[in-house]
Amino acid sequence: MTIRGYRIPMALSLLVWFAIWEIVGRLDWVFLIPPFTDVINALFSVIPSARFIDAVTITFQAFAIGMGLALVIGIGVGVLMGRIPAVGSLMGMWVNIFESSPLTAIVPALMVLLGFGLPTMIVTVFLFSVWVIALDTQVGVQRVNPSLIEMGRSFGASRRDLHFKIIFFAALPELLAGIRLGLIRGVKGVVIGQLLIAVVGVGYLFELYSRNFLMPEFWALLIVVFAFAFAASETIAYFERKVAFYATTR
Amino acid sequence: MTTGNGRDATVHVRNLTKEFPGGIRALEGVTFDAPEGELTTLIGPSGSGKTTTLKIIAGLLEATAGDVLVQGRPVRGPGPERAFVFQDFALMPWATVLRNVGFGLELRGVPKAKREAEAREYIAKMNLTAFEDAYPHQLSGGMRQRVGLARALAVDADILLMDEPFASVDEQIRRMFQEDLLRLLSEEKKTVVFVTHSIEEAVYVSDQVVILTRGPARVSKVVRPAIDRGGASQDIRRSRAYLDCVEGIWDELRGYLEA
Amino acid sequence: MGRTDIAAPLAGEAAFPPGPRRGLLGGLRRRPWILRAGSIAIVLGLWEWAGAIPISIAFPPFSETLGAFAEMIADGTFLAAYAETIQPLLVGVLLTGLGGILAGIAMGLSPRAEWLGLPVFIILQAAPSAAIVPLITFVYGIGFAAKVFAVVLLSAPVIVLNSYRGISNAPRSLLEMSDAFLASRWQRIWKIILPAASGMIFAGLRLGVAQGFTGAVLAELLITPTGVGDLITYNRALARYDHMFAAILSIVVFASVSLTLLQQLEQRMFRPEMRPA
Numbered sequence: 001m002t003i004r005g006y007r008i009p010m011a012l013s014l015l016v017w018f019a020i021w022e023i024v025g026r027l028d029w030v031f032l033i034p035p036f037t038d039v040i041n042a043l044f045s046v047i048p049s050a051r052f053i054d055a056v057t058i059t060f061q062a063f064a065i066g067m068g069l070a071l072v073i074g075i076g077v078g079v080l081m082g083r084i085p086a087v088g089s090l091m092g093m094w095v096n097i098f099e100s101s102p103l104t105a106i107v108p109a110l111m112v113l114l115g116f117g118l119p120t121m122i123v124t125v126f127l128f129s130v131w132v133i134a135l136d137t138q139v140g141v142q143r144v145n146p147s148l149i150e151m152g153r154s155f156g157a158s159r160r161d162l163h164f165k166i167i168f169f170a171a172l173p174e175l176l177a178g179i180r181l182g183l184i185r186g187v188k189g190v191v192i193g194q195l196l197i198a199v200v201g202v203g204y205l206f207e208l209y210s211r212n213f214l215m216p217e218f219w220a221l222l223i224v225v226f227a228f229a230f231a232a233s234e235t236i237a238y239f240e241r242k243v244a245f246y247a248t249t250r
Numbered sequence: 251m252t253t254g255n256g257r258d259a260t261v262h263v264r265n266l267t268k269e270f271p272g273g274i275r276a277l278e279g280v281t282f283d284a285p286e287g288e289l290t291t292l293i294g295p296s297g298s299g300k301t302t303t304l305k306i307i308a309g310l311l312e313a314t315a316g317d318v319l320v321q322g323r324p325v326r327g328p329g330p331e332r333a334f335v336f337q338d339f340a341l342m343p344w345a346t347v348l349r350n351v352g353f354g355l356e357l358r359g360v361p362k363a364k365r366e367a368e369a370r371e372y373i374a375k376m377n378l379t380a381f382e383d384a385y386p387h388q389l390s391g392g393m394r395q396r397v398g399l400a401r402a403l404a405v406d407a408d409i410l411l412m413d414e415p416f417a418s419v420d421e422q423i424r425r426m427f428q429e430d431l432l433r434l435l436s437e438e439k440k441t442v443v444f445v446t447h448s449i450e451e452a453v454y455v456s457d458q459v460v461i462l463t464r465g466p467a468r469v470s471k472v473v474r475p476a477i478d479r480g481g482a483s484q485d486i487r488r489s490r491a492y493l494d495c496v497e498g499i500w501d502e503l504r505g506y507l508e509a
Numbered sequence: 510m511g512r513t514d515i516a517a518p519l520a521g522e523a524a525f526p527p528g529p530r531r532g533l534l535g536g537l538r539r540r541p542w543i544l545r546a547g548s549i550a551i552v553l554g555l556w557e558w559a560g561a562i563p564i565s566i567a568f569p570p571f572s573e574t575l576g577a578f579a580e581m582i583a584d585g586t587f588l589a590a591y592a593e594t595i596q597p598l599l600v601g602v603l604l605t606g607l608g609g610i611l612a613g614i615a616m617g618l619s620p621r622a623e624w625l626g627l628p629v630f631i632i633l634q635a636a637p638s639a640a641i642v643p644l645i646t647f648v649y650g651i652g653f654a655a656k657v658f659a660v661v662l663l664s665a666p667v668i669v670l671n672s673y674r675g676i677s678n679a680p681r682s683l684l685e686m687s688d689a690f691l692a693s694r695w696q697r698i699w700k701i702i703l704p705a706a707s708g709m710i711f712a713g714l715r716l717g718v719a720q721g722f723t724g725a726v727l728a729e730l731l732i733t734p735t736g737v738g739d740l741i742t743y744n745r746a747l748a749r750y751d752h753m754f755a756a757i758l759s760i761v762v763f764a765s766v767s768l769t770l771l772q773q774l775e776q777r778m779f780r781p782e783m784r785p786a
Contacts (some may be wrong), residue, residue, distance in 0.1 A: 002620070017625075031647065091548070100765070102722040105741065106757060108742065108745055112567045112745060112750065113567055145338075150334075150340065151340035156358065225636070229636050230632060
C-alpha cells in the first residue's frame with residue numbers, strides 16, 4: 001500500500017492491529033482481551049518462570065523428535081512414491097486421506113494406547129505433519145524434468161548421483177514447501193496434543209492460565225507459541241526464496 | 251578418416267524395431283550406418299521415430315528388436331563414447347554455466363580443478379567465457395544450447411547425438427549455429443547423428459541424410475548431398491546442388507505427409 | 510511470504526516416460542482399482558493382526574471395530590451423533606464462507622484491505638489457533654455458538670487466503686484484453702476477475718471444510734461433549750475401545766468421503782482451471 005507515494009510495508013499493519021488491541025483492552029469491552037501492553041509485560045514475567053521453561057522444554061522435545069521422524073519418513077516415502085508409480089498409487093490413497101482428515105480425532109486413541117506423556121505427543125506431531133511432507137515430496141519428484149534425468153543417465157550418472165545431484169535439487173522447491181507446511185502442522189499437532197492431554201507442556205499452561213483467568217499471561221504464552229510457529233515457517237520460506245530463482249526455469 | 255582417438259566410431263544400426271506399451275510401433279526394421287567422422291542426419295515426418303532411434307543409439311531407450319553396434323559391441327545403455335545434446339537443453343538451472351559444462355566429467359569423478367579447466371576450454375570455444383558464472387535463467391535460448399553443446403564436447407566422446415538441437419533457438423541464430431557446427435566439427439573429428447525437422451538444415455550440415463517413413467518407420471532412402479562446402483555459406487545455400495537436394499528430399503517426404 | 514496451505518497439491522500422474530509395462534505390474538497399472546482394493550486389504554489385514562496379538566488391550570482388531578461400527582449404525586447412534594456435529598460445522602462453514610470470501614475478494618481488489626488483512630491472516634494460518642478454543646467458553650459458553658466459533662476460527666484463514674490468491678492471480682493477459690475492449694471497472698471484476706478466481710475460491714472452501722471438521726471435533730473434545738466427539742470420550746470412559754475406534758474410523762471415513770465428493774464437484778465445475786499446476 002502506498003500513501004502519498006510512500007510505500008508502506010505490510011508488516012506495519014500489525015502495529016495498527018496492536019494499537020486496536022490496546023484500545024479494546026483498555027476499554028474493557030471483552031474480559032478476555034486485556035490491553036496489549038499488559039500482555040507484553042506478562043511476557044517478561046512468564047518467559048523466565050520455571051514453569052514456562054519446563055513446559056517449553058518438554059514441548060520442544062516432543063516437537064523436535066516428532067518432526068525429525070516426519071521429515072525422514074515423509075521425504076523417504078515421498079521420493080519412493082514419486083519415483084515408483086506403483087508405490088505412488090498404492091500409498092497415495094492413504095496419504096491423501098490422512099492429509100485432509102481431522103487427525104485431532106485420533107489423539108484420544110493415542111492417549112489410550114500410549115498414555116499421557118511424551119510418546120503420545122511425539123506420535124501426534126508425527127501424524128500431523130508427515131502426510132503433507134510426503135505428498136509435496138512426491139509432487140516435486142514427479143515434476144522433475146525428464147530431460148534432466150535422461151541427461152544424467154546419458155553421462156553415466158549412478159543412481160546415487162541421479163538422486164542427490166539432480167532429483168534432489170530439481171524437487172527442492174516443492175520439498176521445501178512441504179517441509180514448511182509440515183512444520184506448521186507439527187506445531188498445531190503438539191499444541192492440540194497437549195490441550196487434549198492437558199497435564200503436560202504448554203497445553204497444561206494454557207489450561208492453568210485460563211482456569212485462573214490470568215488473561216495477560218495466557219495471551220503472552222499464545223504469542224510465544226505463535227511466534228515460534230511463524231519463525232519456523234519463515235525460516236523455511238527464506239530457503240524457498242533462495243531457490244526460487246530456478247523454480248520457474250525447470 | 252578416423253576420429254581423433256583412432257577408434258572405429260561408426261554407428262551400425264541393424265533392423266531396429268521399437269514397440270511402445272499400448273501397441274504403438276514406432277520403428278519397424280530401421281537399418282543404416284553412420285560412418286565415422288561424418289554427420290548423418292535423420293529426417294522424416296512428425297512421429298516418424300527419429301528421436302526414438304536417436305535415444306536407442308544413446309542407450310536411453312531399449313529396442314524391442316534389432317541392434318545398434320558401436321565399436322563392434324552392441325549398445326546396452328549409455329556409454330562414455332557417446333554424448334547427447336538435448337532439444338530442451340537439459341541444463342541444471344541451479345548450477346552455473348561452468349558447473350553445467352563440467353557435469354559429464356563430474357559424474358565420471360574427474361577432480362574439480364581438472365574438470366573446470368576442461369570446461370573452461372570448451373566454454374571459450376563457444377564464446378561464453380564472460381558467462382561462466384551465470385545461471386541458465388540468465389541466458390538466452392541460443393546461449394543455453396551452446397552450454398549443452400560444450401558439455402557434450404567436454405567429455406570427449408567419439409560420437410555426438412544431437413536431438414533437434416537448434417529447434418528451440420530462434421531462426422536468425424539457427425543459421426549461425428549451423429555454420430558454427432560445421433566449423434567445430436572440422437576441428438573436432440566426431441561421428442555425429444543429427445535429428446531435425448528442417449530439410450534445409452539437413453542438407454546444409456550433413457554428409458548423409460537418412461529419410462525415415464512415417465511410423466512404423468523404416469529407412470526410405472539415404473541421400474548424400476553432393477555439395478561443395480568450400481564456398482561461402484550464402485553461396486552454398488543458393489547453389490544448384492543444394493537446392494536440388496532439398497527439393498528431392500521434400501518430394502520424398504511429401505508422399506508420406508499426404509498419405 | 511511463500512506458499513501457505515492454500516491449495517493442497519493434487520497427487521498427480523507420474524511424469525516419467527513409462528518403462529516397459531510388461532507383466533504383473535503393468536497389468537495392475539492399467540487397473541488402479543485393483544491396486545487400491547489390495548492396498549485397503551493389506552492395511553485392514555495388518556490392523557486385524559495387530560489387534561489379535563494384541564498390541565495393547567485397548568487396541569481392538571479390525572473385525573471388532575467393524576462390529577461396533579455396524580452396531581452403532583443399526584441403533585441410530587451414528588445418525589444422532591452426526592446430526593448434532595454437522596450443525597455447527599455447516600453453520601460455521603457457511604458463515605466463514607460468506608464472510609471469508611468477501612474478505613478475500615476485498616483484500617484482492619483493494620491495496621488498503623490487503624495491507625491490513627494479509628499479515629493477520631497469514632499469521633493466523635500458521636498459528637496453532639487450537640489453543641484459543643478452550644477460551645471460547647468464556648465468551649460463548651458451552652453451547653452451539655461456541656462450537657460454531659471454533660469452526661469459524663479454524664477455517665477462516667484458508668478460505669480468506671485462497672479467495673485473496675484467486676483474485677490477485679487473475680491472468681494478466683485477460684485483464685489487458687478487457688482493457689483493450691474498454692471494460693469498466695465493474696465489468697472487469699464481474700466478468701474477468703471473479704470467474705478466473707472462482708476455481709481457487711472453491712478450493713479454499715473445500716480446504717475450509719477440512720479445517721472445519723477439525724474445529725468441530727476439537728470443540729466437542731475440549732469444550733462440550735456432544736455429537737461424534739462425545740461418542741469418542743464416552744466410550745473411552747467406559748473402556749469400550751471397539752466403539753471408540755469405530756467412532757474415530759467413522760470420522761475419518763466421513764471426512765474423506767465428503768472432501769472427495771467436494772473435490773470431484775470442484776473438478777467438474779472448474780475443470781479447465783483445475784489442471785494440476
